[in-house]
Amino acid sequence: MTLATQAPSNVLSDVPPHRLSIVVPMYNEVDNVEPFVTAVHEALGDYGFEWELLLVNDGSRDGTRQALDEQARLRGPHVRPIHLWRNFRQTAAMQAGIDAARGDVIVTLDGDLQNDPKDIPKLVARLLKEDLDLVAGWRQNRQDGMLLRKVPSRIANRLIRKITQLEFQDLGCSLKAYRASVLKRVSLYGEMHRFIPAWMATVTSPARMAEEPVSHHARTRGESKYGISRTLRVVLDLLAVNFFLRFSGRPGHFFGGVGLAVGMVGGLILAYLGALKLLGEDIGGRPLLWLGFFCVLGGLQFLTTGVLAELLIRIYYDRGEVAPYHTSKAPEMAPTAGWHHRA
Structure with missing residues (x-):
């Protein structure tokens, strides 16, 4: 320089x-x-x-x-x-x-x-x-x-x-x-x-x-x-x-939230079609059946992705190189300062 x-x-x-x-x-x-x-x-x-x-x-x-x-x-x-x-x-x-x-x-x-x-x-x-x-x-x-x-x-x-x-x-x-x-x-x-x-x-x-x-x-x-x-x-x-x-510190909440929402939609669709089936209607050829099936499947995939993401983030933080939080810069202290000493 x-x-x-x-x-x-x-x-x-x-x-x-x-x-x-x-x-x-x-x-x-x-x-x-x-x-x-x-x-x-x-x-x-x-x-x-x-x-x-x-x-x-x-x-x-x-x-x-x-x-x-x-x-x-x-x-x-x-x-x-x-x-x-x-x-x-x-x-x-x-x-x-x-x-x-x-x-x-x-x-x-x-x-x-x-x-x-x-x-x-x-x-x-x-x-x-x-x-x-x-x-x-x-x-x-x-x-x-x-x-x-x-x-x-x-x-x-x-x-x-x-x-x-x-x-x-x-x-x-x-x-x-x-x-x-x-x-x-x-x-x-x-x-x-x-x-x-x-x-x-x-x-x-x-x-x-x-x-x-x-x-x-x-x-x-x-x-x-x-x-x-x-x-x-x-x-x-x-x-x-x-x-x-x-x-970044809780990826399971993101993927899990999406998975629960998608899976719930699929579950409601299948429950509705199941009720119609019990009433004697034919549901085999309905596109709605496929939509419900794939929503449930997609929800499960999002949930498992969330679990894997949580495992990865725990490994990332457990390495000790990065903390999931940051503190403000504290004033410098003497090695013995800040401790309570018994009288």
């Missing part, structure tokens, strides 16, 4: 010493590489603390790899390109950068210069001064086209707020500052970079998260990778988020 030689900027006054890692996924952004790296260095010229810039090339095919390597050669070892051998999409690229980050604080942002690197010190300062685990950017004055970006983003944010019960206004903003020790307890996949606050709520309190207004600029180089189709993928991932938030 590079060592800053100037005094910290005003916004970072009274901020505890720390090391900062900036993680930036890039895909086919060859025209933005040099302007972006320059903008980051200008924004952090008087940062005052150690920092590094991790530029994750997500399988680009337009010369982004060569441009990143050239910037690393020109700027120094604190600029660290990471090359993925194919396009794994933004979430996986972000995870690769997070895994490689060495800082106490991690900031993520897009490499298309729509997020402003000048907002990084402000987010970090709030994170550390208020002892938070996450400060998310809020693009109050978005500069995107209405159809391709704003509409899908509004739909996604509304769905996410409804499901997660987290009152973030702009979860789609990639510019976020995290406490590294907390972020690294979360694994990302799919389109989960949108749901990082929801995933972090499984390892820390939502009270330790905040949102901060940030600048937003129109894209001037390259092509946008966002659109309506991404909203559909977000909906699918949102179902997974909802399951893990509500049932």
